[in-house]
Amino acid sequence: MEKKIGILGGTFDPPHIGHLIIANECLNQASLDEIWFMPNNVPPHKHKTDNVSNEAREQMVRLAIQNHPQFKLELIELHREGKSYTVDTMRQLIEQNPGVTFYFIIGGDMIEYLPNWYKIDELVNMVQFLGVKRPFYTHHTEYPVQMLDVPEIYLSSTQIRERIQKGQSIRYLVPDSVRQYIEENGIYGT
Template sequence: MHRKIGVMGGTFDPIHNGHLVAASEVAHRFDLDEVIFVPTGQPWQKSERAVSRSEDRYLMTVVATASNPMFSVSRVDIERPGPTYTADTLTDLHAEHPDAELFFITGADALAQILTWQRLDELFRLAHFVGVTRPGYTLGDDHLPAGAVTLVEVPAMAISSTDCRRRVAEGRPVWYLVPDGVVQYISKRHLYRS
């Protein structure tokens, strides 16, 4: 039987426990063999703010996922020049794992934007989409093709990278919102001090 691989794309600036819980829960629900976290290159949706260096976001993602044997991190998006398009991510991962079935994991907010993404028919051909609940957002698949997306309820984690960055900038703690190693990486590299 072919492998089932979850794909968790994100800016991961920084990666936090909401990302990790979502990936873990979807892996269990779909009996996935592994989940690949894919930090974005220069994210076009977020061009209004400076995103941390790709290498820092990549390393925080490695630190956060290192203890889970099912989790790994891919450099495909950070090594492709230009902005990240999910169709490119999935095309590259499909080429690396030609026999695998891909499950693209996305939070309710990102799923809502899915219709604005490029090459929608190509996206749905490359992967099954899994939309997960996220506090503050409504999870729905109203305008999406029938059967293309499965909605999954995951433990509610009212955590965002934006809030983590703001907390660090204000000198407030991010302990237990992000993994311990990520707390230490942020302070070691003086990230988010503005």
Template structure:
């Protein structure tokens, strides 16, 4: 059975931190591929994406095009509405019945797992890979995480990664201020952001 990693998000924009998390998860968990899935509407976030769905999809494609094990899927964008992970996994399981799916998420999202849509059923179908990420300036620490219910905790694999203090929000803020996103996003994405003038407020 193929082990496939799934990484969802607005990717507004996709950045180096996303790619490092995917690579480290592949190495630590023996994944054959990682599929990046830009979402149409995240359930636990209120802000609307700054770039269009087509632009976010294109940036994800540009960021991953030189990695033979990375793929980008547009199924959530085509489906529209709120992007529930359960619905996505259900669809992918029908399309790829021989795949074992592992969802790659930051430790902040691991804390939110009890709030996820149909989480008990989802946890029976996939494993969760929790990658460390900066949180309010403090390093991720399992001891600081509230305890998950045992059935969920058993489905989580923790993977350490470099503490890269990079976020899509910070990149949008820099670009809006006329600053550079160089070395925060892949060069192909930087070229796309520059050409399209995304996130800049020139009045």
């Protein structure tokens, strides 16, 4: 039987409840078997927040998803050197996982940006895009994107990092296990 897997990519710096809600809603609304959280590699030249290591982001995702049996961690992009294009990642995942149909989850900001994606015309033949509304974006596209009605939560990893740096609480914005990991490891200036 063919497996249906959703891919949720991002920096997850840190992962927060918005990511988990999106993943859970996509899992259920699109009748997927699993959601694979795929942290991307932050290239050395790109500004990294407080130099949070890939290992720390990997561990935070692991902690965030540990209690959901259908959430998995996919490290293919985290361990790839150089520029990472979605089309290359998906080509590799499809080769490694015969009998799997992949669904690629994107937010409103990415939906508007689709025409600029590298080899987008090839990519739309490889995956089904699942679109999630985000506040302040139009969500209009010429590309085949299946829009899902997911509760809109205006929350970003940037906001969470800023709250931490100001000494404000992030309780309930990230899973408790992630909050404890951030505090115990002094991440983001805690």
